[in-house]
Amino acid sequence: xxxxxxxxxxxxxxxxxxxxxxxxxxVRVIKSFEFRTQKSVILKNLDLRTLTVGVLMDLVRxxxxxxxxxxxxxxxxxxxxxxYTVAHGHKAQNLIINLDHDEWILEPSxxxxxxxxxxxxxxxxxxxxxxxxxxxxxxxxxx
Numbered sequence: 001x002x003x004x005x006x007x008x009x010x011x012x013x014x015x016x017x018x019x020x021x022x023x024x025x026x027v028r029v030i031k032s033f034e035f036r037t038q039k040s041v042i043l044k045n046l047d048l049r050t051l052t053v054g055v056l057m058d059l060v061r062x063x064x065x066x067x068x069x070x071x072x073x074x075x076x077x078x079x080x081x082x083x084y085t086v087a088h089g090h091k092a093q094n095l096i097i098n099l100d101h102d103e104w105i106l107e108p109s110x111x112x113x114x115x116x117x118x119x120x121x122x123x124x125x126x127x128x129x130x131x132x133x134x135x136x137x138x139x140x141x142x143x
Contacts, residue, residue: 013018023119025061025112027060029086030097030126033134034141038124039069047123048117053081054108060126071114081106083115099125 024044031037031099043056047086061078065108081095098104106115106123117123 020113022046023048023055023117023121025117026120026122027056028097028122028124029060029064029070029073029076029078030124030130031076033097033126033130034139036140039068039073046112048112049141051112052108053106053110053112053115055080056112056123057108057125061080063079068112077129078125079126080126080131081108082124082126083117084122084124097131099138 023046025046026044027041029036029041031039041060043059043063046056057078064073064076064131083106084098085102094100112121
């Protein structure tokens with residue numbers, strides 16, 4: 001009988017399975033904060049070392065233009081991206097956006113690596129004016 005290992009063994013985490021040079025991101029495209037309407041875009045095989053927030057925003061806008069199920073989203077002005085959560089992090093109470101931490105709003109010129117993104121990071125993509133209006137009166141209307 002062998003002695004138990006003193007090293008803790010665990011299943012690999014999502015962040016360990018893929019390096020930031022081959023990451024998967026989930027982007028919540030938000031149509032309405034009040035009604036919590038959003039549709040997610042999952043992007044795979046991204047190199048977060050070189051991909052900028054601005055280029056990611058363009059990739060998601062293109063997906064909204066051509067993707068199945070995005071027709072109701074095509075007239076939105078999507079101009080702001082914000083970190084929602086990183087893999088294995090705490091999620092916000094609000095199911096589509098983290099209303100706290102406005103410092104998590106991302107600069108388009110920064111790389112995803114620079115803003116702390118890693119494999120399985122989740123982001124919210126939305127209209128900044130609608131976001132600011134919702135923050136003043138964060139009432140959800142569909143409950």
